[in-house]
Amino acid sequence: MEDHLPQSVRVERRPVSERESRAANGPDWDRYADEYQATHGAFLGDAGFVWGPEGHTEDELAILGDVSDRDVLEVGSGAGQCSRWVRIHGGRGFGLDLSHRQLQHSRRLDGETGIGVPSVRGTATDLPFAGASFDIVFCSFGALQFVSDIDDALAEVRRVLRPGGRFAFSITHPTRWMFPDDPGEPGLTATQSYWDRTPYVEVDDASGVVSYVEHHRTLGDWVRLLARHHFVLADLVEPEWPEDHDRVWGGWSRTRGVLTPGTAIFVAHLAA
Numbered sequence: 001m002e003d004h005l006p007q008s009v010r011v012e013r014r015p016v017s018e019r020e021s022r023a024a025n026g027p028d029w030d031r032y033a034d035e036y037q038a039t040h041g042a043f044l045g046d047a048g049f050v051w052g053p054e055g056h057t058e059d060e061l062a063i064l065g066d067v068s069d070r071d072v073l074e075v076g077s078g079a080g081q082c083s084r085w086v087r088i089h090g091g092r093g094f095g096l097d098l099s100h101r102q103l104q105h106s107r108r109l110d111g112e113t114g115i116g117v118p119s120v121r122g123t124a125t126d127l128p129f130a131g132a133s134f135d136i137v138f139c140s141f142g143a144l145q146f147v148s149d150i151d152d153a154l155a156e157v158r159r160v161l162r163p164g165g166r167f168a169f170s171i172t173h174p175t176r177w178m179f180p181d182d183p184g185e186p187g188l189t190a191t192q193s194y195w196d197r198t199p200y201v202e203v204d205d206a207s208g209v210v211s212y213v214e215h216h217r218t219l220g221d222w223v224r225l226l227a228r229h230h231f232v233l234a235d236l237v238e239p240e241w242p243e244d245h246d247r248v249w250g251g252w253s254r255t256r257g258v259l260t261p262g263t264a265i266f267v268a269h270l271a272a
């Protein structure tokens with residue numbers, strides 16, 4: 001859920017199609033990109049790899065394994081910080097994102113760091129790459145929770161991965177959907193059913209147009225999705241809130257983070 005809710009927007013839970021999700025989220029990320037990068041850019045690092053608001057890095061967690069000499073695709077790459085980290089570590093990192101403005105920030109950081117991440121505008125449900133092009137596909141809070149047709153997205157990841165390839169992604173921990181998206185005490189009381197998969201939707205009050213969407217799947221849904229698309233689940237990492245970390249990001253905070261997980265990182269590989 002977003003940390004930039006304008007006053008003229010109302011929140012609903014209701015079904016939304018893939019077309020509607022994409023039509024909302026692309027322009028939303030275009031509008032939000034400047035503020036997002038200004039607010040979170042230093043925390044992410046221009047060539048840093050952070051898996052979530054708790055601040056755990058790929059250097060710490062080693063989720064992807066050795067990336068050197070590997071073809072690596074980041075889906076929902078934003079300004080390409082993680083893929084830039086991949087490049088520094090000898091991998092051929094490529095980015096894909098729905099938002100034109102996020103990709104402009106990626107180009108800006110390419111210039112500022114001197115580490116270019118070739119990136120393309122596209123959607124997770126229709127990857128513009130030939131089959132078996134990548135050794136690793138990953139998302140760090142990118143794309144997956146914004147997609148309605150999640151089976152299409154997983155089928156696409158499977159198609160572009162080489163046999164045995166790795167797929168890792170971080171998302172808002174599914175249990176968080178039970179709670180109000182509040183970093184303080186109110187965010188610790190369950191008020192919604194964990195099993196209610198109805199999407200979170202922001203609607204522009206004046207026009208009635210859907211302006212932002214997020215989709216919820218339970219932990220069991222993710223396990224079944226991965227199995228259905230021939231992935232073998234190797235790990236589910238639930239990063240703990242670090243001792244020395246006090247940063248608030250949207251609904252993520254120390255108050256909640258020491259009691260309940262905020263991020264889930266799934267680590268899987270394609271059956272060889």
Ligand SMILES: C[S@@+](CC[C@H](N)C(=O)[O-])C[C@H]1O[C@@H](n2cnc3c(N)ncnc32)[C@H](O)[C@@H]1O
Pocket residue numbers: 022025026029044075076077078079080082096097098099102122123124125139140141142143146147
């Ligand atoms: C929370 S950002 C994460 C980006 C980056 N990993 C970071 O930490 O800044 C989510 C990104 O997913 C992108 N996104 C949303 N829906 C998408 C879709 N259907 N396909 C590809 N990217 C999408 C957004 O444009 C945004 O840049």
